[in-house]
Amino acid sequence: MSRVVLWLGLGFLWAPVLLMAGFAFSDARQPFVWGGFSWRWFVALAGNERLVEAAALSVLVAAGAATLAMLAGGAMGWVLARQGAFRGRALFGALAAAPLVLPEVVSGLALLLLFVALERLTGWPEGRGVLTLLLAHASLGAAYVAVVVQGRLAGMGPLLEEAAADLGANRATVFLTITLPLITPSLAAGWGLAFLLSFDDVVLASFTSGPGATTLPLLLFSQLRMGATPEAHALAVVMLGLAGTGLCLWQVFLRRTNRES
Amino acid sequence: MSLQVAALTKRFGATRALDGLELAVREGEFLALLGGSGSGKSTLLRLVAGFEAPDAGSIRIAGRDMAGLPPAARPCAMMFQSYALFPHLSVAENVGYGLRRAGVFSLARVEELLALVGLAGFGARRPAQLSGGQQQRVALARALARKPPLLLLDEPLAALDAGLRAQTGAELRRLQRETGTSFVMVTHDQGEALALADRIAVLAGGRVAQIGTPEEVYRRPATRFVAEFLGAANILQRPGASFALRPEQVRLVEAEGLAARVTGIVFRGEGWMLECLCEDGQLLRVSLPARATPPAPDAQVMLGWDDAALVRLGA
């Protein structure tokens, strides 16, 4: 019986997506209308400067935010897993996880208010734009990275690091030669997660971004409120294709590393 | 002295893991730390290695006081129970890790160490490709790399199956002799301790209950705890004193013995272990050699022993 629900559920998840993708090949000028087979909307997509620019900006912001998130979140995860008890540890842990549980509206509003207040008090940051957006996304991503890294370090136990210390490595060397190599996969996974979160985000971006820093989701969102264009269909196909290819490559990569060991 | 521990105390919350423990390990000696769980033996090892700090007392390795020194600065090396090999490094890099930290890495030395533990040519492999026994030998080679005066072993044979245990134990002993390093081995297995160690220190309640050669500790246990822990001695109460009586010292006699009924017979391979219920309610364990014919269950027997076999116990 559960298998029936599984297929129904998967169907529910996929139906809108397939429909979205299907109409990318339609010749009609309105979205969700079939007008014969055509590639025109893919061509139009490639030529749509605003969309392409927004996509490029989204990629850049996401990469930057993910990198920042990886550094900050990695540090937080390490502190929580390895530094034992210290004053304020409970608060530190709660704050590190806070972005995960705060509603994005509240986070977005709070960050925007902060940026405005900072600007009034110190002159920085100047207006809302790429930097404020980057910081907002990094703040959310770091919380995810912290959870992933903390989980990995806690699950690994301090034994390997103790062994390294016993063999004569000081704390910095232990971190560089043992801890870091072992959490690299978690850091990479966290980076990927933060990237996807940033790339797809609408709420935080609407609060903390500014003129000239329109991300792809923001552009699509505003277009959607005014009535979608069929180029959105083509975009959906492109995204699906990229994601599908990425997943296949990932599987191949996994299989190859498994064969090596 | 490779190791001198004086008045060592360590508390975890309300429990005293170590309570004023005193211990001295001689150079080139193989010492077994024997005790049950909660006896403090693993805590002692971690304190000596420097992973935790004592609440009171001192630790001296090769004459130097270790107070305040981190594990990296201490001249002892540890072989962990789970081996703790670095999964992302090759066997050679694992063995040479300590050498690199000291700036004296040489492939020749690594290969020398691998040959010492019988793993010549394994340098390029990864820990995940090795069997449990091989991993342990890598851990040993890694610990011995910098010729430490003191090697701490945390239950090294516990994870191995019975057949491998004896063989590996013998190899440990051989290595200890060859390198001249002092080995301090924590174990809960009395058989290992008796077979491998120069001296055994029996730990109970955070203190050393008795320390001596295997024969000394076995034949002349100092306390009731030691007598029961090592060899499951029978304890006989006489007015004013307790006495230990080893099961193998008890014989089945025809006459003039203590009357008892056989309540349990267990075949041990190398002999039989009988449980006999005496008239006064005490249960005595009797060990018979394999060639003897055991009595039938519930049979009435007579037990006898030489008075010289009785060992007077302390507290």
Place this chain on the structure above:
Amino acid sequence: MIRAAASAWLGLLVVAPLVVVGVIAFAVPDQGLPPFRLPIIEGRWVGGNESWGVLAADDFYLTALLRSLVVAGVTAGLCLALAYPMALGMLRLVPARRPLALALVVLPLCIGFVLRMAAWVGLLRDSGLLNQALLAMGVISAPVQLLYSTTGLLLGMVHSYLPFALLPLYAALAARDMRLEEAAADLGAGPFTVFRSITLPGSMAAAAAAFLLVFIPAAGEFVIPALLGAPDALLAGGAIWQEFFTARDWPLAAAASMALLAALLPPLLLWQRLGRR
């Protein structure tokens, strides 16, 4: 030292924003930029409570908050009702097939949140595909109001949040000890009994966690209601957005945010307690 740097990060990006919200919640709306005055700076304390007064007195906000909690609860319930059997179904698959199933769950997320909602807009319009299909099948005689209605909203919410309930639930169910169920079956329990007495109780904590994992963020959701929901049935997120961007009443928006946080505190604490077990 790493701790100091991490603490500075948290201080700037987590603590400071929340403090600022708290302060502004007690400010007074004003013209100009920024559109509020801080009475404290002017030497008085009174005057900051206007926002809270409005929140408490005007039914509008309370209704919006309650509506958000109800919608979030229904969404979480529906997600759980679907995700639990789906997770079980995935576990019944041959282990070699499971990565494929996981990929099928995750891939729809990859076209992006906005495009997924665009798909629903297209589906739910009066002239949209769903109505067309229902008309063609003769189930209805005139288009049903699906878009800009609670039905449409729930469809969009469940579609958006289902993977976030499914993945953790699947992970938790996969990790549980199969031997308990094997033991029960060995003792003579039929499949349904095994489920009722062993599987279900054992996964209660995971199910509750999955519920809360959807409920808490869904309570603050405002994009999906803005695109698919009824325009007169405002939710908490939308109220905050409106106050901030349309009415430019920052103090009120800040106060409403704090009210939302306060409402989410009990489920948050519950979630923490569950996580600790």
